[in-house]
Amino acid sequence: MGVQGLTSFMEENGNILKDVHLRNSKLIIDGSNLFNLLYFNSGLDQSHGGDYDAFEDHVCKFFKALRDCDIAPFVIVDGGSDYTDKKFETKKTRAQSRINTANSLSMGLQGSGGVLPTLIKHVFKQVLSSLKVPFAQCICEADQDIASLARSWNCPVLSNDSDFYIFDIQAGFLPTSHFHWQKVSVQRGSSIRYIPCKLYTTTSFCRHFNINRQVLPVFAAMLGNDYVKLHNMGVSLRWEEYSSMEGRFARFDGLLNWLARFQGQEEALDSVLRLIVHGNNRQKMDAAVQGLSLGIEEYHLPPSCLEQFFNDGVGPGPGRLPEPLRVLPDWTLLPLMKGSLPSCMVDVLLLGRVMQGTQVEDPRLPCGNNTSRPVRQVLYGLLLGGRRAGHSSQRPQVDEVEEYYREGKNLTSSMVDAVLPSAAEQMQLDTLHQAPRSVQLKVFLETLGVSQSTLSGVPPHLRLPVTVTCYWLRHANPPPDLPVLQALLLGLVYGELCRQRKSRRGFMEGPVLERLRGLIQRGRRSLDLGVAHAYSQWQCCLKESLHLNQLLCLPLVEPQCAWLYKGTLVHQLVTKLRGGLTSDSLLIGGPCSGQLYRAMLGAILNSHDAHEAAVIPLVTGPRRATPPSLTQPLDDLTASLHILALEEDDGAGGGSKAKTEDDLGWTLVSVRTRHKSKDRFKRIRNPEFSWKQGRFSWE
Helix, strand or coil, X not given: CCCCCHHHHHHHCHHHCEEEEECCCEEEEEHHHHHHHHHHCCCCCCCCCXXXXXXXXXXXXXXHHHHHCCCEEEEEECCCCCCCCCCHHHHHHHHHHHHHHHHHHHCCCCCCCCCCCCCHHHHXXXXXXXXXXXXXXXXXXXXXXXXXXXXXXXXXXXXXXXXXXXXXXXXXXXXXXXXXXXXXEECCCCCCEEEEEEEECHHHHHHHHCCCHHHHHHHHHHHCCCCCCHHHHCCCCCHHHHCXXXXXXXXXXHHHHHHCCCCCHHXXXXXXXXXXXXXXXXXXXXXXXXXXXXXXXXXXXXXXXXHHHHHHCXXXXXXHCCHHHHXXXXXXXXXXXXXXXXXXHHHHHHHCEEECCCCCCCCCCCCHHHHHHHHHHHHHHHHHCCCCCCCCCCCCCCCXXXXXXXXXXXXXXXXXXXXXXXXXXXXXXXXXXXXXXXXXXXXXXXXXXXXXXXXXXXXXXXXXXXXXXXXXXXXXXXXXCHHHHHHHHHHHHHHHXXXXXXXXXXXXXXXXXXXXXCXXXXXXXXXCHHHHHHHHHHHHHHHHHHHHHHHCCCCCCCCXXXXXXXXXXXXXXXXXXXXXXXXXXXXXCCHHHHHHHHHHHHHXXXXXXXXXXXXXXXXXXXXXXXXXXXXXXXXXXXXXXXXXXXXXXXHCXXXXXXXXXXXXXXXXXXXXXXXXXXXXXXXXXXXXXXXXXXXXXEC
């Protein structure tokens, strides 16, 4: 990220960085860099799909430290890719590197770099919202907007991206590696608190090396940044010849010595190009000129729309956007900046391309992202099938999107059709936000193959993950076994108990919570690749469903993602359940936990029963298409689920009375249906029987 080797060079020349005590200041934070730092530096799980609740805790502690020192944070996260697409090769290289790291982790080895959990950005934005920390999601990449805002407000930037050593930010740059937020200190003789850190300014750097600030972008481009790498173009310049030092940094020192003779950027660039001409053909020369121009352009700071967003809460006017970005409908601009629309839509609309994430899974099996592809196809259909075409009355053709993903141990790509469910045939992207809520909900549920009535017994804030689970059970390859589903539902119960314990007094489900907490894996953790692959698919399905729900303006309540999945718990639960432990034994002493678990299980069974006779009608342009996975039968798992449901039904005793407000704050109404013994016998032998467990209504 940024200029290759520059951070290490700065560490070698540590006297360039100045010790400061940060307090009572605005601080612009590179959010994408921060959530990487907080996750990886905290030693949180990478192999089992992530521990989001522990990550949330670290985020809260970080911003508490800032608040204690009267530091006002403004967090800015990346949006879509650069619309010029000049970083595409860099992105592909990084995607392959993440695949390599994930493969190493799958074998129990520690790879270089790290693998972030699938939902990390969702969790980060939700935590910022809950803490009321001002944040913005840029339309495209954030670096230039961050630097521009910092210059406008004359306040420092916190990041670990070495590009900020080059941007001309008068108030300076605070490298996160020297930002000791966990060591908040107090000034002697007072109660004033501060965070000890190191400050970098371009002024101190240029003074130290006796160069003009204007040539810094040339310095960065010559070394190689995310946009240009001359050595990849076959251009080799030996800057070591201009250095009096030896070792790995002689190239940096020599280049700086050479640049010291120039007063301006154009003069320095012309001299570089004259050096390149010698010994290189015309084709290499042209490529180098173009690459250097792009690399230098990265450090130009245009006016940012972030100041108006933070001050007035408004998004950029369409006229302020570069021409390529005007394909985005006006109504999407403010939600994109608020982070309430998925940034991947920018890549789809501008580039017709999406780079899929990477998780630890079985490399011998198809990529886990394939399972969620039918959901993405509908997302693409809504974006491309109803996009602007001069506001013509004729509906434009549905397009394709190029997806990059893992195949085996390598990055590959394929073209994926954009698909529209029948309920969305008349939808246009320009007016998607004005569609009736009932239509938005119908599109979402049709896509995932779940009826609204199926979800009536599930708490509203858990309906989306339950819907995703129904979809996942039908599409997952290979199909998950019963303990994998049970562990997932118990993980949702655990998350709900943690959420309720954090937000409410009078919590009475402690025994269940502590019993589940005691199963969390600690220390060195073994890994079942089959389980990891199944849960990777579930998280991919959840992520894409969250995106679709956002694009449809939240027809289902958006869940708090930090409480939906804890990898070190659910993996251990699968092991215990396969070894003979029962879900009932884990839920003893928690009546509300048991009711929630059975309500979610009941919804899943209802969805399976209802799905037997119907397949979602889909349209691609004038033709209808059905994803093959929607027609596949539910084999052994369905039968196991129904038998489990009967056992739980028998263990529940006789009829139950309606309960009043329970300990989790829900009003629970249990309505039991009457059924005969012979019907039970038929249902056990026939996995296609209908669910007759009591229906639960959460109000």
